[in-house]
Amino acid sequence: MSSSQALGGTSRPGRILGPSLDKIIKNVAWRKHTQLVAACKSALDKLEILKDSPDPIPDTPILGFTPADAEFVLQPLILAVDSASVKVIEPALDCALKLFSQGLIRGEIDRPAGDDNPSVLHRLIDSICKCAGLGEDGIELAVLRVLCTAIRSPSVLVRGDCLIQIVKTCYNVYVGSMNSTNQICAKVVLAQILMIVYARVDEDSMDANVRAVTVGELLEVSDKNLNDYSLLQFVQNFIHDIVESCQGVSDLKLSPSPSLELQNGHVSLPTEEGKGEIGDGESVDREGSSCGSKIREVGFLLFKNLCKFSMKFPTQENPEDQVLLRGKILSLELLKVAMDHASSFWRTDERFLSAIKQYLCLSLLKNSALSVMTVFQLLCSIFMSLLSKFRSGLKAEIGIFFPMLILRVLENVLQPSFMQKMVVLNLLERLSQDSQIIVDIFVNYDCDVDAPNIFERTVNGLVKTALGPPPGSTTTLTLSQDMAFRVESIKCLVGIIKSMGAWMDQQMRATDLSLLKSPESDASTDNHSMLNGEEGAAVDCELETNSELSEAATLEQRRAYKIEFQKGISLFNRKPSKGIEFLIRAKMIAGSPEEVASFLKNTTGLNETIIGDYLGEREEFSLKVMHAYVDSFNFEGKDFGEAIRYFLRGFRLPGEAQKIDRIMEKFAERYCKCNPNFFTSADTAYVLAYSVIMLNTDAHNSMVKEKMLKADFIRNNRGIDDGKDLPEEYLGALYDQIVKNEIKMNADCSAPQSKQANSFNKLLGLDGLFNLISWNQTEEKPLGANGVLIKHIQEQIKAKSGKSESVYYAVTDTAILRFMVEVCWAPMLAAFSVTLDQSDDNTATFQSLQGFRHAVHVTAVMGMQTQRDAFVTSVAKFTFLHCAADMKQKNVDAVKAIISIAIEDGNYLQEAWEHILTCLSRFEHLQLLGEGAPPDASFFMVSQSEAEEKTHKSAGFPSLKKKGNALQNPAVMAIVRGGSYDSTSRGIKASALVTPDQINNFISNLNLLDQIGNFELNHIFAHSQRLNSEAIVAFVKALCKVSISELQSPTDPRVFSLTKIVEIAHYNMNRIRLVWSRIWSVLSDFFVAVGLSENLSVAIFVMDSLRQLAMKFLEREELANYNFQNEFLRPFVIVMQKSNSAEIRELIVRCVSQMVLSRVSNVKSGWKIVFTVFTTAAADERKNIVLLAFETMEKIVRDYFPYITETETTTFTDCVKCLITFTNSRFNSDVSLNAIAFLRFCAVKLADGGLICYDKSEECDSSIPVVDEDHSSGHPFTEKDDHVYFWVPLLTGLSKLTSDPRQTIRRSALEVLFNILKDHGHIFSRPFWLGVFKSVILPIFSNSKVEGETKNIHDGRFSPDSKSSQPEETAWSSESLTEAAQYLVDLFISFFELVRSQLPGVVSVLTGFISSCGQSTASTGVAALQRLAGDLGNRLSEEEWGAIFLRLKEAAASTQPGFLRVLRTMDDIEMPDELQTYTNMELFSDQGIVNDDLEDDSLQIAAYVISRVKCHIAAQLLILQVITELYKTHQRWLSEANITVLLEIFSSVTSNAHKLNSETILLAKLRKVCSILEISDPPVVHLENESYQRYLNFLHSILIDNPSLYERINIEPQLVTVCEQILQIYLNCAGFQSKQKPGNQPVPHWRLPLGSTKKEELVARTPLAVLALHVLSGLESDSFQRYVSNFFPLLVNLVQCEHSSGDVQQVLSYMFQSCIWPTIMSL
Secondary structure: OHHHHHOOOOOHHHHHHHHHHHHHHHHOOOOOOHHHHHHHHHHHHHHHHOOOOOOOOOOOOEOOOOHHHHHHHHHHHHHHHOOOOHHHHHHHHHHHHHHHHOOOEOEEEOOOOOOOOOOHHHHHHHHHHHHHHHOOHHHHHHHHHHHHHHHHOOOEEEOHHHHHHHHHHHHHHHHHOOOHHHHHHHHHHHHHHHHHHHHHHHHOOOOOOOOOOOHHHHOOOOOHHHOOHHHHHHHHHHHHHHHHHOOOOOOOOOOOOOOOEEEOOEEEOOOOOOOOOOOOOOOOOOHHHHHHHHHHHHHHHHHHHHHHHHOOOOOOOOOOOHHHHHHHHHHHHHHHHHHHOOOHHHHHOHHHHHHHHHHHHHHHHHHOOOOOHHHHHHHHHHHHHHHHHOOOOOHHHHHHHHHHHHHHHHOOOOOOOHHHHHHHHHHHHHHHOOHHHHHHHHHHHHOOOOOOOHHHHHHHHHHHHHHOOOOOOOOOOOHHHHHHHHHHHHHHHHHHHHHHHHHHHHHHHHHHHOOOOOHHHHOOOOHHHOOOOOOOOOOOHHHHHOHHHHOHHHHHHHHHHHHHHHHHHHHHHHOHHHHHHHHHHOOOOOOOHHHHHHHHHHOOOOOHHHHHHHHOOOOHHHHHHHHHHHHOOOOOOOOHHHHHHHHOOOOOOOOOHHHHHHHHHHHHHHHHHHOOOOOOOHHHHHHHHHHHHHHHHHHHOOOOOOOOOHHHHHHHOOOOEOOEOOOHHHHHHHHHHHHHOOOOOOOOOOOOOOHHHHHHHHHHOOHHHHHHOOOOHHHOOOOHHHHHHHHHHHHHHHHHHOOHHHOOOOOOOOOHHHHHHHHHHHHHHHHHHHHHHHOOOHHHHHHHHHHHHHHHHHHHHOOOHHHHHHHHHHHHHHOOHHHHHHOOHHHHHHHHHHHHHHHHOHHHOHHHHHHHHHHHHHHHHHHHHHHOOOOHHHHHOOOHHHHHHHHHOOOOOOOHHHOOOHHHOHHHHHHHHOOOOOOOOOOOOOOOOOOHHHHHHHHHHHHHHHHOOHHHHHHHHHHHHHOOHHHHHHHHHHHHHHHHHHHOOOOOOOOHHHHHHHHHHHHOOOOOHHHHHHHHHHHHHHHHHHHOOOOHHHHHHHHHHHHHHHHHHOOOOOOOOOOHHHHHHHHHHHHHHHOOOHHHHHHHHHHHHHHHHHOOOOOOOOHHHHHHHHHHHHOOOOHHHHHHHHHHHHHHHHHOHHHHOOOOOOHHHHHHHHHHHHHOOOOOHHHHHHHHHHHHHHHHHHHOOOOOOOOHHHHHOOOOOOOOOOOOOOOOOOOOOHHHHHHHHHHHHHHHHOOOOOHHHHHHHHHHHHHHHHHHHHHOOHHHHHHHHHHHHHHHHHOOHHHHHHHHHHOOOOOOOOOOOOOOHHHOOHHHHHHHHHHHHHHHHHOHHHHHHHHHHHHHHHHHHHHOOOHHHHHHHHHHHHHHHHHHHHHOOHHHHHHHHHHHHHHHHHHHHHHHHHHHHHHHOOOOHHHHHOOOHHHHHHOOOOHHHOOHHHHHHHHHHHHHHHHHHHHHHHHHHHHHHHHHHHHHHOOHHHHHHHHHHHHHHHHHHHHHHOOHHHHHHHHHHHHHHOOOOOOHHHHHHHHHHHHHHHHHHHHHHOHHHHHHOOOHHHHHHHHHHHHHHHHHHOOOOOOOOOOOOOOOOOOOOOOHHHHHHHHHHHHHHHHHHHHHHOOOHHHHHHHHHHHHHHHHHHHHOOOOOOHHHHHHHHHHHHHHHHHHHOO
C-alpha cells in the first residue's frame, strides 16, 4: 500500500494516474510500445513533483494542473488506449473512468470546425471510442462505462463532433457486438446519455438532477429476447453505478461559446442552414446564460443526429440490411426516450420545436413506409409522446400523422395486421386516458374546416372494430384475434367517454371554485389538471392571443361551418351543379366564376373526375368557371409537356370528347397567351394537346396492346403548326417525356384502397402520400423516388401552418362536450349495446357496462336528454328483468350498473329515473318471488282482515329458491313467459307453455340476483336525501309514474313503489320549503290520481299511506301565516270531493279526524283542509259519513275552538262554512239544529273579541267606504275590517238557511240570525249594517212566498202548470212570515239610527206582504208597517215619510200592469153568444149554460184570473186602508209633498178601480165562471166604492182639518171632480142615459125596470152618492156657485133616475133648497 501510494505524487490526479501508469508499464510489451513506456515513466516522474494548485487554474484539462502539465500526464493514457493491447487498455480506461467520475478532468470537449490541433481531452475521447472496435467484450463494456461517465460528469461538457462520436461508438457496440450484455449496456448507455443531456437542457445547468434509466422499459419494444432477469439486474447495476459515481462533483463553469453572439439581448443560434434567429433564446447578461446556451446546443445537436440516424435506409444492393435496421430501431427507441422525458422547455423553445418539425416529423414520415412491426410500434410511441406534449405546436403535423399512422390501421376492419392494429389500439387506450388530449383533438381538428375529423374517425373506427367484420365479408382474422380487437376497442371507447366525463368534472369543479389557474400553476399538477394537457406547458403566445376564439360559441360556429362545408363537398361529388349552388347559397364560396374556380382548384376532398365533368359542361356558368379555372394557371416559360402535366394534376379529363375539346381549346388559348412566341397559333397548341392526351392513354393503358411508336407520334403531328411541321427533336423529346412519366393527378385514385378510406384521404389531402408510399418492404429505399412526395408533404404542412385555422385552441368551457357527444354517442351506443347483447366475454361485457355508466354521466350532466335516455334505456333493457328466465351474469351486472348510475348521477337523470326505478321495481318483485312471498295482488283481492289472517297463518308461497312447486304460482308463470321491456305487466305471451326446464332456469337466475342485496336497493332511496332540488323532484315524478303502472296492472298490482314513495317523502321532509313544495306538488297529484282508482283496495291503501305521511308531517311545527299544511293535506279534499266510493270518503273522514284529534296542537294552516273535508262530508249522501264528520266537528268546536284561530284567524270562516253546510243536512234535524247552535256559539266568540279587536271610532273612520244605497249591483260588503270578513259567512249562511224547506230549521235559523244581529249589532258600523241588510236580511224576504206571488203577477200570461213550477212557495207559513216581519221591524227600530237608510227596503218588504194574496200575510204587512210607523213616527223625517209613501205608491201601481195582462187572458176564452146579450146575472142564470160547453183549460185559466182579481182588489183595499190610517195617525208629521203622494195613490187606485169596473163583458165572463165553479164573484164594485169613498173622505178631511194646505195644493177642483165621477157612476148604475139621442129618433116614454143585480149594485153605491152630494152641499157658497154649472145636470138626472131608497132624493131636496135656490135667487 505504501509503495502504491507513493506513485504519482501527492496531488489528487497523481494518486489516480500514478498506479494506473505503473500498471500500464507492467502490462505493456516494452519492445513494441517503447514510446508508451517512456511516456509513462516521464509522466510518473512529472507527477512526483506536481502539487495541487491552491488557486483555480482556468482552461486546464485536469483540476490543479496547468494545461501543459495536464496534457503531459494524459498523453500516456492516450497512447495506452491506442496500443490495441487489452492488458494495457484496461488500466488506461480504468484510470480515465476515475478521473471523469471524480471530476478531475474538466472543461469542454469539442473540436471546432477547421481546427487541426484537437485538445488533449478530445484526443483522449477519440482514442477511447476507437478502441471499442477491437471486438473485446471487456473493452467494449469499459469503453461504455468511461464514455457514459464522461457525459455524466458535471465538470465535463462534451459537444459537437465529440458527442456524435461517443453516440456512434455506443451505437456501433449495440449493432456490432457479439455479446448480448454489451448490446444492452450500449443501448442503456445511449439512453442514459440522452437522459443526462436533456436533464441539463431542461435545467440549463451542468449540475442537473439525473436519474438512472430503467432497463426494463427500454426492452419493452425491441430486444425482448434479451429480457433475462440476471442480465437485467447486471445492466441496471451497471448504469446505476455510473450515475451515482459522479455525485458530489462540482459543475463546470463554462466560458461563452464562440458560436454564440448577442443580438438585441437575445441569443442567435445557428440553424441547419447556418442562419436564423431564435427569438425565445435567453439573454447572456448572466454568467450561466451562455453556458446554458451551450448545453442546449448540445441537446439540439444530439436530437438532430438521432433523427438522421433513424432515417438511414438500406441500399438497393442490400435491401435486407438487418444491422441498419437494428440501428434504425435503436435510433427510434432513443428518440422515444427523448420525447418521453422532454420537458416544457421543448415546447417553449422555438429551436427545439422547429427541430421536432424539421427532423423528427421527417423521420416519422420516411419510416412510416416500413412494415417492420418494431418500427411501427416505436413510431406510434413517439407519435403518442408528440401528441401528449407537443400538440399545440404540431397541429398541422399531427393532422397528417394521425390518419397516416393510426387511422389507416384502425379503419382496416377486414384484413388488418394483427400486431399493428393491437399496437394502435393500445396507443388509443393510453390516449383515451388523457382527457385533455381527447378534447383538444376534437376542438382543433373536428372543428377545423381544413383539418381531418380525427375524433369522429377514431370513434367510428373503434366502433367498427368493436362490431367486427360485417356478416358475409371475408376476413383474415381468427376468432381469437377478432375477439381481442373487440375487447381492446371497447376499452378504448370506454376510455374516451370516461375521459370526457373526467374533463367535464374537472372543469365544472374549477368553475364552481372560481379558480382561474395560470399555466405556471398548472405545471405542478398532473396531465388531467392542465389547461392544455401538455404536462403543465405554458401556453405559447399564439395561443394566448387567440384565447377569445376558443370559446364554445365560436367553436360551435366553426364546427357547424365544417359540417355544412363537407355536406357541400359531398353534394358536389354526387351532383356538382347542386353542390356549387348549395355552397354559394350557404355563402361558403362567392358566386363569381373566379371564386368557384379557386374552390375547385384548392379544396381537398373533391372528386377529380367530377371536377373534370363539371369543367367540361356547356352551361354558361360552367363555361365561365372553366375559363376562370384555366386562366388561374401561369404557363409562362413552361415546356408544353410540363404545362399540360401541371394543368391536369388537379382533375381527371372527362370521357366525353366534346367536354375534352372545350377544356383543351381553352388550355391551348391560355398556353399561347402565356407563351406568345412558342406556336404560330392556338390551333397548334390545341392539336398537340390532343395528341399528348392520346399518347398518354396509349402508353400507360394496359388494355392497349400495340403501343404508339415515336415515329407514329411525329407523323400524326405533321403540319399542325399552320401547315408547317414542328421540329422532330421537340416532338421526340415530348414523346419520351410522356412515355417515361405518365401524366396523372396529384391524388390518382388507382391505388387499391377502401372506398371509405379513400374518401377520407381525399378530404385530408393525403392521397399522394398513400399512393406513393405503397406500404411494403420493396419500397423501403433511400430518399430517392420518394423525395418529391416528402417535399410535397412538407410543403403541405407549411401551407397549413400558415393559415389562421392552424392556431391551436384550448378550451375550458364544458359546452364543447355537447358537440363531442353528438358525434360519438350513437356509435358508442351501438358498440356497447351489440357487445353487451352478443358477447359473453366477461371483460367485454364489463367494459360495455362501464361505457354505459360513463356515457350516462356525461350526457346527464350536460343535460342531453335524448342521448341520456338512450343509454339508460339500453342498460335497463339489458338487465333482462322483464324476461328473467333468460338472464345471465352480464344481465345481473347490468342491474348493478343501473344501481351505480342511480347513485352516482342521480342529480342529472331527470326523466331517465323512470327506467331505473322500473328496473328496481322488477328486481324487487323477483326477489319476493324467490323468497316465496305472496304477491301484492293477493292482498288486494281479499279484505284486510282476511289478508292479516292469512299472513298470521303463513299461507305464503314456498320459496322458489328451494325449488318448490313453482308451476302452481301464476306470478312465476307469467314472468317465465316473459314480455317486452315496455310492457307494464308480465305474461304477455299468455298462451305460451312453460316447461320445467324454463322454471329451473328461472330459479337458477334468481340465485344470481343474490349478488345484489337489499342494501344496494334501499341505498338508492335513502340516498335521495343527497339529491339536489331539481333531481329530487324528477326522482319523485318518476317514482310516481312507476307506482301508478304497478298499481294499475290488471293482473299483478303491486305496492313496492308506493311504499317507497312514503319512505322518500319521509326522508326528504326536512328539505327547505320551496323544494318540499315542489315535491309535494307531484306527490299530491299522485295520491289524488291513485286515490280515485277504480280498484277500491288500492285506493284504500294509498289513502292510508297518505295518512301516515300526514301524521309524520304534522309532527313538524308550522309558523304563522304559512300555508304548507294546507297544501300538504289538499289530496284529502280532492279525493273526498271526486271519489264515487263511500268507503274511501268514510276512510278520509276517519283519517282526518284521527290526525286532527291526535295532532290538534300542531294543526295550523291545515284547519282549512280539515273544514273543507268536513264540509264535503256534510253534503254527502251517506248518513254515516255525515254523522261521523259532525261528531268530530262537534268535538273540535266544543273542545278545541281556540286552536282554530290560534295561528290564522281566517280559518274561523271555514269553520262557519262547514257548520252551515251541516245545517243543510237532510238526514238528521238534530245535526242541523246543533250546527245552528254552534253558529250562535261562534257568533258569541266573535263578538267577545276572541278573534279581533273592535274600535268604536271605526264608524267615523273615513277610510271605511260607505256603501252607496243606490248602487246595489256590487258586493255590499266593501269594508276591509277583519270583523266583516268573519261575520259575513256566518250571517249569510244563516240567511240562506231561512229558506230551508224544513220549518223547524227555518224558524231556528231565523230566530238565531235576528238574535245575533240584535244582540251584537251594536258592534257593527253603519257601512256594515248596510251590507247586512242588502246581503243578509232583505234576501230572506225576497225568497219568501211573497216574492213568488209577485213574480207570478209580473210574469204575464198564465200557463196551466205555472203553479206547479214553484213547489217551495208554500214553505213559508203565515206564522213564519209574521215572525219574520216582527223580527225585521224590531231590528230596524232597535238600530234605526244606524240603518235608517234602509227604510225604503224595509217598507218594500212590508208592502210586498200587503200586496200578497194571503189575507194573513197582508194583515201581517199592514200591522208591521203600522207598528213601524207608529214607533218611528216622530223620528221620521219628511224624506223618510216620503219614502214610505212612495213605496206604497209603487206597491199600488206595480201590480197593475201584470194584473191587466192576466185579465187579458180572458179575451181568448170563448163564451156562448147568448151570454153577450144579457146584462144581468138573472138573465145569465136563466140561460142554463151547461158546464161541458167550457173546456177544462179555460175553466182553470178563468179560475186563476178570478183568484188574481180578488187578490188585486184585496191588496188595493189594504193599501188604501194603510195610507188612510197613517194619515189619520201621523198627519201632523206629513208635509205637503207627502200629502201630494197620498193624493196620487188615491187617484191611481180609484181610476184603476173604475177602469176595472168598466170591463162589462169581462166581468160578465167572470160572473159566468163563478156561477159554474160556484164561487163568489170578485168584489169589483166594492173596490170602486171603497176607493172613491176613501178618496173623497181624504179630500174632505183635508178641507176640514187643514184649510191652508187645502188652498195651497188646490184640492177643491179634485174634490168636485171626484164627486162628479161618483154621481156619474151612480147614474150609470141606475141605467140613466145622460144625453138624448140626436136626430129624429123617437124618445122613449118608458124604461125597463132594473134587474136584481143592478138593484143590488145601486144599493151599494147609494151611500157613496149621498156622501158626494153632502160634500158638494157643504162647499162654501162661492165655491158652490163656481162649480154648480158643472154638476147641475147630474143633479137633474138624479131627479129623473130610479133609486133604491129615498136617501138620494132627500139629499137632493136639501141641496135644491139650501144651495141651488139661493144661488138662483142671487142671480
